[in-house]
Each structure stands twice: as C-alpha cells, then as structure tokens.
Amino acid sequence: MSQSTVLIVEDDPSLREALCDTLELAGFPVCGAPDGQAALAAVEQGNVGMVFSDVQMDRMDGHTLLRKLKACAPDLPVILMTAYGTIQRAVEAMRTGAVDYLVKPFEADVLVEMTRRYLPREEIVTQNGPVAEDRRTRELLGLAQRVAGCNATVMITGESGTGKEVFARFIHEHSERA
Helix, strand or coil: CCCCEEEEEECCHHHHHHHHHHHHHCCEEEECCCCCCHHHHHHCCCCEEEEECCCCCCCCCCHHHHHHHHHCCCCEEEEEEEEECCCCHHHHHHHCCCCCCEEEECCCHHHHHHHHCCCCCCEEEEECCCCEECCHHHHHHHHHHHHHHCCCCCCCCCCCCCHHHHCCCCCHHHHHHC
C-alpha cells in the first residue's frame, strides 16, 4: 500500500511551492492545488490522505472547501491555514470538521509535525474496520484477509481483550466481499 499524498491548497503560487517543497524534503508525497475546485478534483482522483487549505481564496474560500470535502470524504483530515486567524473562525472550522487550524506565518517544523500526526500511515485500514500499526498485527490482518477469501471454517483463540471479535468481524466482512 503506497503512502497517501498531502494536498496543499494555496492560491499564492510561491507559498504553495514552498509548502510543497518543505513536505517533500521531509519525505512526504505532496501535490498542490491553486484553488478549491482543483482541490476537489484531486481528492476525487484518489490517494489524497490529508489536506492543508488556505482560508482566504478567490471563488471558493477554505471554509466552503472544508464543507465540500467533508461531504465527499468525511474521514479526510483537513487543516485550515490563515493569516487572519480568530478564535471564533478556528472554533467554526473545528465544528465543521477541520482537524486543526494553522495561523500564518508558521515554522516549517510545525507543518511537518502536523503532517506526521494526521497523514494516514501505511496501515491496513478497512472501512469501519481495524487499524494496525504493529508489524505483527498487520501480518495477522493480512493472513485473516487471505483466509476470508477461502471457503474454510476458522477458530480464533486467545485471551480476553486481545481482539478476537474484531478479527472475526474482519474475516466475516471480507468473506462477503470475496
């Protein structure tokens, strides 16, 4: 599974390029969009794992973009950036679904740290299913996914609280898709 891309939505081409360069140097796949319409198109094409969007943009401001993104991709982490931050606007953004709010200017390491915090890592993620970061658990989920494709009876054993029911649901859901 390849790492998701960070989308930078910024109408100032120089700032957009600087933000993209900062994340690329930190090792993140990144792409840029000059406005909200281009951002929505990029998200529709897939593999966008998170969005940083300027608030003050022509045609579609960042708050409108946030609402549209949450309507089509509710789990997508969106962070709004603005030079005109107020507590009221930040609270409104968080209520609308933003995961964070950055006031410009900010340091490059803040951008990188937020990306590390919110960008989905290389994980096995299923819709409403388990999320695994531990290597052994990812391997076990991979095995469970292979078993789900077979016509076999499976017995899951383990101590209380180890996730047997989660794995059983995971196998059941994947067997229905196979």
